[in-house]
Amino acid sequence: MPTFSVLVPFMPARPEQVLPLAALVRHSAAHRLWQGQSLLVEPHQAFTHVAASGFRVPCGTGVTLMPFRHPLEAALQARSVAIATGQPTVAGFGPGATVLQRSMLGAPYASPLTAVREYLTVVRGLLEGRPVELEGEYYPCRVHMGWPPVPGIELGLGVLRPAMARLAGEIADVAITWLTPPGYLREVIVPALRAGAERAGRSAPRVAAMVPVALAAPGRDPVDLVLAGNSGHLAMPHYQDMLRRSGVEVDPEDPAVTAKGVLESRAFVFGGPDELRDAVAEYADAGVDEIVLNVTGVCQRYGLPVAQAELETILAEVAA
Structure with a gap:
């Protein structure tokens, strides 16, 4: 049975808006609080605010985008969150x-594979307190911060396609997926992770899958919820390519067609508790270790209180 975690389903405008979700993680079956890239309140700052407010819960960024910061700054932010929370990060x-x-x-x-390899090489070296001397193409770096290592920090890598999955198998601790159907995870991503790990002579990283979910209810249109929470992703070429590889029909001119395929593939899970339990079993069989519940579509359509209540119901009836 995978562990269950919670994604902040919106971009916070103020860090205190994250506190109810941190409280949910503290007092429910949820394991970790995740935040994607935010352009309103920086995710690491939000996590530190949460910790300072008394909710020291495990946290994860899924994912922050490399072009926004140098790997030294990335390592410093990760280290700071781990120290502030005292929890696995x-x-x-x-x-x-x-x-x-x-x-x-x-x-x-x-x-991109070279850039990612260089980036994580620098971050890991700094977090482990080692001198970094990398004559990189994208991130050349010669620095020795001498930081004492902070326990409990894992390096994650966003993974959609097999080449990045093989690289994650070589260099990451966690492979983070988003909107990836369980069949595609089982048949493509997890084998690629294992191949990369075998090539590097190490254990395969664990898999944390960001899974968009919504409970069925009168008046709810699942296609609308898919688009409300994922329209930006569905418009991106690399997501479209991943979905095509997984067998989903992608129609850039008619997003509703793509959304229907996403629902059929269970990349977005919609239904009652029984349907959600079946989907969880499918993700577990695919090799997923951590399911991150993503109710962004519900939050966009009905507001945060409804989305949080939805998370509470799912965690009580599916994750318990």
């Missing part, structure tokens, strides 16, 4: 979409 990273790379860096990474 996942520092998850991803290269972001090509358009973001071009906007922030002047040009996209010619090799």
